Amino acid sequence: MAFVATHNHFVLDRGGKVFKQSAPIIKLPADATEDDHIALLGLLNSSTACFWMKQVFYPKATAVGDISTEKGKPEANRYEFAGTGLLSFPVPCDRHGNTGRVQEIAREIDKLSSKARSLMPMAVLADWHPDTAGSNLSDSLATAEREHKRIKRRMIALQEELDWEVYRAYSLTEEGACEEILSDQLLGIDVQDRPFLWEEDQSPTGVPDSWKSIYENRRRLLRSDHSLKLIETHVYKRPWWGRQGVYGQAPRTYREWIVDACRNWLLDRLEGPRYWPDPRPHEPKLQSVAQLADKASGDHDFLQVAALYRGRPDFDVSALVNELVEDESVPFLPVLRYKPSGLRKREVWERTWDLQRKQDAGEDVGDIPVPPKYATADYLKNDYWRLRGKLDVPKERWISYPHLQPESDPSLVVGWAGWDHLQQASALVAYYDARKREGWEAKRLTPILAGLDQLLPWIHQWHPEIDPEFGDTAGQSYQSLLENDAHELGLILDDIRNWEPPVKGGKRKAKG
Numbered sequence: 001m002a003f004v005a006t007h008n009h010f011v012l013d014r015g016g017k018v019f020k021q022s023a024p025i026i027k028l029p030a031d032a033t034e035d036d037h038i039a040l041l042g043l044l045n046s047s048t049a050c051f052w053m054k055q056v057f058y059p060k061a062t063a064v065g066d067i068s069t070e071k072g073k074p075e076a077n078r079y080e081f082a083g084t085g086l087l088s089f090p091v092p093c094d095r096h097g098n099t100g101r102v103q104e105i106a107r108e109i110d111k112l113s114s115k116a117r118s119l120m121p122m123a124v125l126a127d128w129h130p131d132t133a134g135s136n137l138s139d140s141l142a143t144a145e146r147e148h149k150r151i152k153r154r155m156i157a158l159q160e161e162l163d164w165e166v167y168r169a170y171s172l173t174e175e176g177a178c179e180e181i182l183s184d185q186l187l188g189i190d191v192q193d194r195p196f197l198w199e200e201d202q203s204p205t206g207v208p209d210s211w212k213s214i215y216e217n218r219r220r221l222l223r224s225d226h227s228l229k230l231i232e233t234h235v236y237k238r239p240w241w242g243r244q245g246v247y248g249q250a251p252r253t254y255r256e257w258i259v260d261a262c263r264n265w266l267l268d269r270l271e272g273p274r275y276w277p278d279p280r281p282h283e284p285k286l287q288s289v290a291q292l293a294d295k296a297s298g299d300h301d302f303l304q305v306a307a308l309y310r311g312r313p314d315f316d317v318s319a320l321v322n323e324l325v326e327d328e329s330v331p332f333l334p335v336l337r338y339k340p341s342g343l344r345k346r347e348v349w350e351r352t353w354d355l356q357r358k359q360d361a362g363e364d365v366g367d368i369p370v371p372p373k374y375a376t377a378d379y380l381k382n383d384y385w386r387l388r389g390k391l392d393v394p395k396e397r398w399i400s401y402p403h404l405q406p407e408s409d410p411s412l413v414v415g416w417a418g419w420d421h422l423q424q425a426s427a428l429v430a431y432y433d434a435r436k437r438e439g440w441e442a443k444r445l446t447p448i449l450a451g452l453d454q455l456l457p458w459i460h461q462w463h464p465e466i467d468p469e470f471g472d473t474a475g476q477s478y479q480s481l482l483e484n485d486a487h488e489l490g491l492i493l494d495d496i497r498n499w500e501p502p503v504k505g506g507k508r509k510a511k512g
Helices: 032-043 047-056 067-071 104-119 121-127 136-171 179-183 209-224 226-231 253-270 291-295 300-310 317-327 340-360 382-388 420-436 442-462 473-486 493-497
Strands: 330-331 398-400 412-418
Touching: 032 047, 032 104, 032 136, 047 136, 047 226, 067 412, 104 136, 104 179, 121 136, 121 253, 136 179, 136 253, 136 300, 179 209, 209 226, 253 300, 253 317, 291 300, 291 412, 300 317, 317 330, 317 398, 330 382, 340 442, 412 473, 420 442, 420 473, 442 473, 442 493, 473 493
Parallel strands: 330 398
Antiparallel strands: 398 412
């Protein structure tokens, strides 16, 4: 279940997943059947359960107070649905342990939910086989969208029947689920067609004609029964806004899901072996965004998905690849990632790592203080914060190498973030040798050596094995290269480690 949410969201896990504190689990006894689980799932996902939970648990306050006080929208309140409190949730059943038709309806919703997930754009793209005769991605998605809409309408209708069946189970009314609605498997309703939303003397056009008298009777019950009227509101009824649905904002459209799915597919494709060969049999090699765009221009599958993503066939491939790669890249040097406050924190982290390495080697270094966490304001770009976060954990897809572009190709230079430190160093040194042969001066070569210097502590730590061909470890070999080339270029290590990017507009960067 969702620990913090506006409404009750319970799912049945059939294994293979790991849950953290934000998704507590309920385990039934070992002899419990799946029907037992499904029946409980139906009860916990009902409007009645939501009403009970919101009387037992407390809403989370915002900085200026409760959301309902602030905005007049009690349905937008987020609650902490704690597992301990749920222990006292009352489960209605007869002397045989039956809960009416709750289990039957909940199982059908569970099946439809699984089917709906298989029709989401990401699932359609995952199952798409472009080489299959007659396989057209746009047509497949259009078919999936129609079926997804039908299934969601059916699920909304079944949720209404579930809510009313639960009312009957708790003896709130004798009006339970309707057999006619349950049996009309192809029919459903939209969110706004639910009876509790009807205006006076209104009969929504989206409701099947055969259901209107049933819904009208429920409307009459709501007017006369205070208990039902209290529960049948936005505060306790399922919002049906799907993932990332936010109160005050429209639910995501299928087209928006297509755009998200296409973007993820394109990013995965640009990370694949067609663009980045396996580094084990092949030497890792830095590439420019222009080189990646050239490969994408000859990738028919990429172009087909990209046309859907852009919403037009005549898109600029180079601009798209640049946009995708730049948004999911983080620069290779700290000075290109952090503001002065972040660089100061980075120095503390590097001292911590150095102490940990000494401790691992058997030295007594005493207690190692916990280094500070990063904040949004410590990064030069919000994208770097999004991809690294408060602990600076790499989640990017590519490493970018700004200021290393040759005159013949001014596009951004990047490497694959899936390389280990030794592979990164190998690619960087190969790029360094190529630029050196082209006659680059020390000023332009310095940031490349700075990148190698950043990698060396990790290469020493994770690759201590000796190469029999050279009689040295990789770290020792690259350390010698760094020191020798620095001397050859008239540099000292401090020059390399204190490198800063060229200042735009002729202004010196303020020291912080």
